[in-house]
Amino acid sequence: MIRAMLGEAWMAMGANRLRTLLTMLGMVIGVSAVILMLAIGQGAQQRVQESIASMGSNLFIVLSGSVTSGGLRMGGGAAASLTLADAQAIEELPSIAAVAPSAPGTAQLVYGASNWSTQVIGTTPGYLTVRDWRLESGSAFADSDLRSATRVALLGKTVVRNLFGEGDDPVGKTIRIRNSPYVVLGVLASKGQSLDGRDQDDTVIVPVTTAQRKLFGTRVAGSVRMIMVQAESAEAMPSVEKAMTDLMRQRHRIREGADDDFTIRNLTAAADAAEETAKVMSLMLGAIASVSLLVGGIGIMNIMLVSVTERTREIGIRMAIGARGRDILLQFLLEAIIISVIGCLIGVLLGVGGALAVNRLSGTAVVVTPSSIVMAFAVAAAVGIFFGWYPARKAASMKPIDALRYQ
Amino acid sequence: MAHGGDAVIRIENLYKEYVTDAGPVPVLHGISVTVHAGEFVAVMGPSGSGKSTLMNIVGCLDTATSGSYFLNGRDVGHLDRDELAHLRNQVIGFVFQGFNLLPRASIADNVALPLIYRGTAGGERAERAKDMLVKVGLGERLNNRPNQISGGQQQRVAIARALVTDPRLILADEPTGNLDTHTSQEIMTLFSELNGRDGITIVLVTHEPDIAQYAQRLVRLTDGNIVYDGPVAEALPHHLERTT
């Protein structure tokens, strides 16, 4: 029965090929748009997740200056309130995995005939732990380097590429930073882009003491721009935040009721927010593309209505020889579903092909998930049934004699 | 009447009026008629007298305004759409003046169509459609489209389609109306065989006395009333004399 019906539907579609194809086209465009948009959204989401993973986990950043309720930083940089001693004190607190004070600045680098301007971060070996950053070759500097502020450096991949070119091993070489010689101890593994799109590999790391005393200098002795703190676990984060606040207020001698002169930022929470944003964007892209799917569905309904009117006599003949309402309903419904499902199939192929093309051409990460394909099929079948139902119902409820007499 | 069979069609006091924009148009004015199994009945009457209206009601394509209609003893007036479709499929074979074949389907598919709606399997459908086409003399043209064969052949296909479900009742509304005299006679010979050899009850509308001659009984309608119901032989010699 169903087999015979499928054959009949196929025949009816074949009888008006151009029209069938055009109707299908609406579906094809809708489905491929949905697949492509979801893929782009998914790609963006994945990129955010990768950046977050590269940032390190369970992170706090302690900054100088306070945040008002309006979110404006007050007195930022006015007083260099954080010091190396603060960082050492935080390290003594319970549930702390690692602490890394950071004194960044920009400097000109020279090696041989090449020169390169980049960010130089003065910090401690704890920085690599906090950022979950491995060394590709060489080794990190030791505590003795910190104590005596030696001129040693770790280079990011981008810096290596620009100063040394390919194939030259920088470990053990001496480069000049602001005209002073520094020995390269190690090369950092590649980390890629950060959440805000910066190249994280375009970095040089030196001991924080070296940065303070020999490279950038400080207004207040031992001051740092910020302190990165890694808690031992996600569960420990609230207690660590509380303990740090108490400790810093005590060390900075802030009276009861007075504002903090520092800010503690929970980076993990910020990352969650960024991920949430990417998710919403992905959903919105999908929703916008769904509109075209809807338009495709309306196209199917329109054509089916025309088809029912055109074939009124045929419906009458079928009824006269014994077709029940539900047989006619099924016939027209099948036609609508076949059109939408085949349209969907072509749309999926086009959408996936388009996603691959975007991947290849722009290098933007585009991710087609199986679930988006399954969803596209489900939606297409639903659209076929939903928009095919009314015309099919109309055909099925005709009176046999009226349909037969229709001119 | 001296017919031994059971009442296939029993119509009592049947009224039919069409509802139009200009108001109700009465067409059948209380008709009562009974047709027994094995009869061959011709229905005649002037154009507009209500012959097609009556046939459509008997064929379960339309419903009466009032009165009752029993098909094989079942009161058709109380059946729902699906049950009526079932009767059209299983009990009645309808043959139209305009053939009413599906233009896009092959002849074989046209004949097999009623079997789809009774759930017959594909192989058996094709088999029976072929047998029927052979029976009406079209065994060679199975894969032709209706527009590739003559009018007489198309009507044979339509008859094959009406016969494929083995109905005991054939209703034909001017089946030879679009055909020339020679072809008409071939079609009527076919009907006579179906009636005489297979015992199928036939009710056939026609304008032509020559065609009505093939039947045994004549029902004459005028303005929605039956004005004659009796043997063809008694009614038509008179008619023939007048036309010749």
Ligand SMILES: Nc1ncnc2c1ncn2[C@@H]1O[C@H](COP(=O)(O)OP(=O)(O)OP(=O)(O)O)[C@@H](O)[C@H]1O
């Ligand atoms: N659907 C309809 N709506 C309104 N009036 C109708 C309809 N069908 C038929 N009639 C009217 O009913 C009357 C009988 O029509 P019917 O078709 O039964 O006549 P007929 O005897 O078959 O005529 P013919 O010999 O020309 O086929 C006619 O006056 C016709 O105008």
Ligand SMILES: [Mg+2]
């Ligand atoms: Mg008529």
